[in-house]
Amino acid sequence: MPLDHTPPLNSLGFAKAPADTRVVVAMSGGVDSSVVAAMLAEEGYDVVGVTLQLYDHGAALAKKGACCAGIDIHDARRVAEDMGFPHYVLDYENVFKDAVIDEFADSYLGGATPVPCIRCNERVKFKDLLETAKDLEADCMATGHYIQRMMGENGAELHAAADANRDQSYFLFSTTPEQLDYLRFPLGHLPSKDATRALAEKYGLRVANKPDSMDICFVPDGDYASVIRKLRPEAADPGNIVDHEGTVLAKHDGVINYTIGQRRGLGIGGLAEPLYVVRLDPDRKEVVVGPKHMLATRTVPIKEVNWLGDEPFNSRSEWHVSVRVRSTRPPTDAILRPLSETTAEVELMVAEEGVSPGQACVFYDPDSSRIFGGGWIHRG
Structure with a gap:
C-alpha cells in the first residue's frame, strides 16, 4: 500500500506549509482585522496587509480639517510594521462613491432605508479587493468579520458567528459561492469580543483597546441627513406629513429626516393615538403616517x-x-x-x-x- 505523502491541511485549509501560503488580509485599522493579520503572521503565513482608502471625511462632511481616514490607515500600517509583513494602501474612493455612496443617497431619496455596509462588502471588498488579492497571487483573502466558513458535503458553507452578539451574517448574505471559496474568517469561532482583545494584547498590538466603530464609515457622526443633503441638495425640499387618506397633518423639512417606524419628532400633537411613519413618498414629498398596526x-x-x-x-x-x-x-x-x-x-x-x-x-x-x-x- 503506497504511503500518502500529502501534507496535512494548514489552519487556512491548504495542503502546504503556512510559509508557502500567501494570504491577503483586509485591514481596516481596527482591532478585529489587526488581530487576524497578527495571528496569521505569527503562525508563519506569507501575510500581505491591504487597507482601502474609501472616502474622504472632509468631502463627506464639508468640514475643513476633518480626518480623511488617516488614523485608521496609520494604525493598520503600524500593525504591519510591528508584525513584519508588507502593507499597501489602495485608493478606492471613486469606486466606493460610484458603487456605494451614490446608491445610498439615491435609495434614501427613494424612501428606502439602505444598508451601505452590505453593498461595500459585495461591490468593493469582496469584488475589487478580492481581485487584487488574486493579482497578488494570494491563496486566499482573510477579513476580521464575525462569521464562520465551514466545509460541508458540497463545499464551503456560510455560518453565523459563535458569538451571537457579534454575528455579522446580516451584512454578508450577498457573499457568492465563488467568493466563499476564496475567503477566510479567522475570528468567527471566538466566543466574544473580549477574546479578540485578549489576542490583541497577546500580540502586543497598540490597537488592543481601540473602540469599535458603530457608525457607517462615511457618516462618522451618525447624521445621515447632512451627508445626503450635501450629495443631493433637493433632499431637503419641504413637504407635507399626511395620514393614509391624504389629509395634511403637518409640514416637514425634507423626507430624508424620517425613517419607517419613526414616532418621535413628527410635530403632530393632540391625537387620540400615537402616529408612526408608515411610508415615505419622495415624488410627492410626503411623509405618510398612521397607527402602529399599519407598520x-x-x-x-x-x-x-x-x-x-x-x-x-x-x-x-x-x-x-x-x-x-x-x-x-x-x-x-x-x-x-x-x-x-x-x-x-x-x-x-x-x-x-x-x-x-x-x-x-x-x-x-x-x-x-x-x-x-x-x-x-x-x-x-
Missing part, C-alpha cells in the same frame, strides 16, 4: 436574491427558513417562495413592524447556524 407586515417582496443552499433556489416551490429583516432583529420563522432565480416572496409567520424597502432579508437554516443567503426588500 405590521407579513408578506415581504424580495429582489436580487443570492442563494447559498445546496439545491438550486428554484428547485422547490417553498423553503421553510428563518429570516432576519433588520440587523437588530432576531431571526423569525418564515416561508420563502421563489418567483424566479433572483426574486422571491417571504411570508412571515408572525407579522413584523417597520419592514422597510432598502433593508436586507437574510435567510437562515432554522435547524443550524447556516446562512442560505438573502435578498433586498423592495416595494413590490
Whole structure:
C-alpha cells in the first residue's frame, strides 16, 4: 500500500506549509482585522496587509480639517510594521462613491432605508479587493468579520458567528459561492469580543483597546441627513406629513429626516393615538403616517436574491427558513417562495413592524447556524 505523502491541511485549509501560503488580509485599522493579520503572521503565513482608502471625511462632511481616514490607515500600517509583513494602501474612493455612496443617497431619496455596509462588502471588498488579492497571487483573502466558513458535503458553507452578539451574517448574505471559496474568517469561532482583545494584547498590538466603530464609515457622526443633503441638495425640499387618506397633518423639512417606524419628532400633537411613519413618498414629498398596526407586515417582496443552499433556489416551490429583516432583529420563522432565480416572496409567520424597502432579508437554516443567503426588500 503506497504511503500518502500529502501534507496535512494548514489552519487556512491548504495542503502546504503556512510559509508557502500567501494570504491577503483586509485591514481596516481596527482591532478585529489587526488581530487576524497578527495571528496569521505569527503562525508563519506569507501575510500581505491591504487597507482601502474609501472616502474622504472632509468631502463627506464639508468640514475643513476633518480626518480623511488617516488614523485608521496609520494604525493598520503600524500593525504591519510591528508584525513584519508588507502593507499597501489602495485608493478606492471613486469606486466606493460610484458603487456605494451614490446608491445610498439615491435609495434614501427613494424612501428606502439602505444598508451601505452590505453593498461595500459585495461591490468593493469582496469584488475589487478580492481581485487584487488574486493579482497578488494570494491563496486566499482573510477579513476580521464575525462569521464562520465551514466545509460541508458540497463545499464551503456560510455560518453565523459563535458569538451571537457579534454575528455579522446580516451584512454578508450577498457573499457568492465563488467568493466563499476564496475567503477566510479567522475570528468567527471566538466566543466574544473580549477574546479578540485578549489576542490583541497577546500580540502586543497598540490597537488592543481601540473602540469599535458603530457608525457607517462615511457618516462618522451618525447624521445621515447632512451627508445626503450635501450629495443631493433637493433632499431637503419641504413637504407635507399626511395620514393614509391624504389629509395634511403637518409640514416637514425634507423626507430624508424620517425613517419607517419613526414616532418621535413628527410635530403632530393632540391625537387620540400615537402616529408612526408608515411610508415615505419622495415624488410627492410626503411623509405618510398612521397607527402602529399599519407598520405590521407579513408578506415581504424580495429582489436580487443570492442563494447559498445546496439545491438550486428554484428547485422547490417553498423553503421553510428563518429570516432576519433588520440587523437588530432576531431571526423569525418564515416561508420563502421563489418567483424566479433572483426574486422571491417571504411570508412571515408572525407579522413584523417597520419592514422597510432598502433593508436586507437574510435567510437562515432554522435547524443550524447556516446562512442560505438573502435578498433586498423592495416595494413590490
